[in-house]
Amino acid sequence: MIAHGQHATPATAADVPRRNWAGNVRYAARAFHRPTSTDELRRLVAGSTRIRAVGSGHSFNRIGDTDGDLVTLAGLPPVVEVDHERAQVTVSGAMRYGDLARHLHTQGYALANLASLPHISVAGAVATATHGSGQTHGNLATAVAGLEMVTAAGDLLRVDRESDAFAGMVVGLGALGLVTRVTLDVVPTFELRQYVSLDLDREALDEALGSAYSVSVFTDWRTPRLREVWRKQVADQPPPSADWLGTTAAAAPRHPVLGMPPENCTPQLGEPGPWHERLPHFKLGFTPSSGDELQSEYHLPRTAVADALAALDEVAHLIAPVLLVCELRTVAADELWLSPNHRRDSFVVHFTWIDDTAAVLPVVAAVEARLAPFAPRPHWGKVFVTDPAELADRYPRHADFAALLPRLDPTGKFRTDLLDRYFPR
Structure with a gap:
């Protein structure tokens, strides 16, 4: 565990977005951060009472907003590690799909699907079940084979398809931790x-x-x-x-x-x-x-x-x-x-x-x-x-996710007003 009370240096206005991509949401954060290492991020999370990660800012509502600390993971060292034996790639959560795709293609690999915009970050797209199109293709989150995230206590948690509640953690709405790395299935390039x-x-x-x-x-x-x-x-x-x-x-x-x-x-x-x-x-x-x-x-x-x-x-x-x-x-x-x-x-x-x-x-x-x-x-x-009641009825595992939230975030550190509306405590 990381000791409390230590913060990453607040970022300048140029380092962290202050509005979402469309400009209709101005983030209410009290401070903005751009850590440059995982350890720095862990200290920041452990010492914060309210925190969220911002990716490409391509959400059109306040799901990514917070009145606490807003952090971009774009300053962490970039990672692209291809596992040829398992046909998987592990990448930085902040990496854009377009940048990842070009790298994969040079190594002879592809992702089965992409969204309409290659500008979006991997972790953010996965967390909201963003998708491409095709009646035989799942959304982008279905390619996820593993996650690495910083939990509310500042610990580093790694999970994969064999982990308990993994199917509830992939589309996690940013509510379970800050995702630093994502492992994705790949296919031969085409x-x-x-x-x-x-x-x-x-x-x-x-x-x-x-x-x-x-x-x-x-x-x-x-x-x-x-x-x-x-x-x-x-x-x-x-x-x-x-x-x-x-x-x-x-x-x-x-x-x-x-x-x-x-x-x-x-x-x-x-x-x-x-x-x-x-x-x-x-x-x-x-x-x-x-x-x-x-x-x-x-x-x-x-x-x-x-x-x-x-x-x-x-x-x-x-x-x-x-x-x-x-x-x-x-x-x-x-x-x-x-x-x-x-x-x-x-x-x-x-x-x-x-x-x-x-x-x-x-x-x-x-x-x-x-x-x-x-x-x-x-x-x-x-x-x-x-x-909220209608939305809950439309998700058979809504109650299971609601129960998972306090297990990984007992104090509501990653919560937002939108999450409180649709997953009340």
């Missing part, structure tokens, strides 16, 4: 081609979602038809026909958000390339999405596609005026306690809203009301207003 097709009929959506390695469908709720289908298919598969499912092939690169430059997006038009340059929608060195935005996302049963869209049609007149783009995709079921995909193959409805919280929140409430019959599970890091 190439993909990305095709964009325009104007899909809703009747063909189910077939489209299962038509390639990873599929995203974009719409704006201004017309019944679906505006674009982004298909990321294995490079040696035949290209889609020019009128695939009644669509028209895009003649030039596209951006999901109308008016944004397509140069920010990964290569399209069927040009082959490595997995990490096709699975994300956006390039690592460019501004992802629109930048000035809010996001909400709901995971529904995979079988609810048609009924869920019909329910949302009832509030399309509310959605469209505050929407930048809506993305529809799929994620495979898993066993992780707080994963929105827990034991349920999922149809995912993602909303990228304009940057106007007052205008967006009433629409979020209307969307949730229409989706309620399908027991939607919101993404933990995005904007939602779900009633």
